[in-house]
Amino acid sequence: MTAELDDVDLMIIHELQADGRMTNVELARRLGLSAPPSLRRVRALEEGGVITGYRALVDEKRLGYEVVFFAFVHLASQAEPDLAAFRAAMREWPAVRECWTLSGDIDFIIKGVAPDLRAFQQVVSDLTAVPNVRTIRTAVALEKVKDEPIVPV
Numbered sequence: 001m002t003a004e005l006d007d008v009d010l011m012i013i014h015e016l017q018a019d020g021r022m023t024n025v026e027l028a029r030r031l032g033l034s035a036p037p038s039l040r041r042v043r044a045l046e047e048g049g050v051i052t053g054y055r056a057l058v059d060e061k062r063l064g065y066e067v068v069f070f071a072f073v074h075l076a077s078q079a080e081p082d083l084a085a086f087r088a089a090m091r092e093w094p095a096v097r098e099c100w101t102l103s104g105d106i107d108f109i110i111k112g113v114a115p116d117l118r119a120f121q122q123v124v125s126d127l128t129a130v131p132n133v134r135t136i137r138t139a140v141a142l143e144k145v146k147d148e149p150i151v152p153v
Helices: 007-018 024-031 035-047 080-091 117-128
Strands: 067-075 096-101 108-114 133-140
Touching (some): 007 024, 024 035, 067 080, 080 096, 080 108, 108 117, 117 133
Antiparallel strands (some): 067 108, 096 108
8 A cells, every 4th residue: 555655644644653642633733634534544544554553652661560571482393383373372472562473593583571580580481381482592671772663754
């Protein structure tokens, strides 16, 4: 759909990424449109799969998750059923906040959270016990330098 996006669509995406709680009236004002065409365009972006949802961004530490970590997972088998089983396990695990399939030596990278180091160690132990996991390397995050959950427009 990127070829079909015009400057107004890109402005809508920019504005909603900055403030997803903005009313349609406010969005229309910022775009220089009336409310109905603004709403039609937002709905078209949603239906076209460009805008996939809305969510609140929260501070994990204020919710009691003091440890943010990354785990680099190498599986023993990369057969599709084994990859699918690992993906399914990660989707169900609350401590896992992001999981990406990678190319190269590492099969998956996981971003996770834990309330403390003891809980982090338990997550790593549990992750090691997942079927087909060959090796895991972990790194505890020390400082968030940048976290932009938006796409540059």
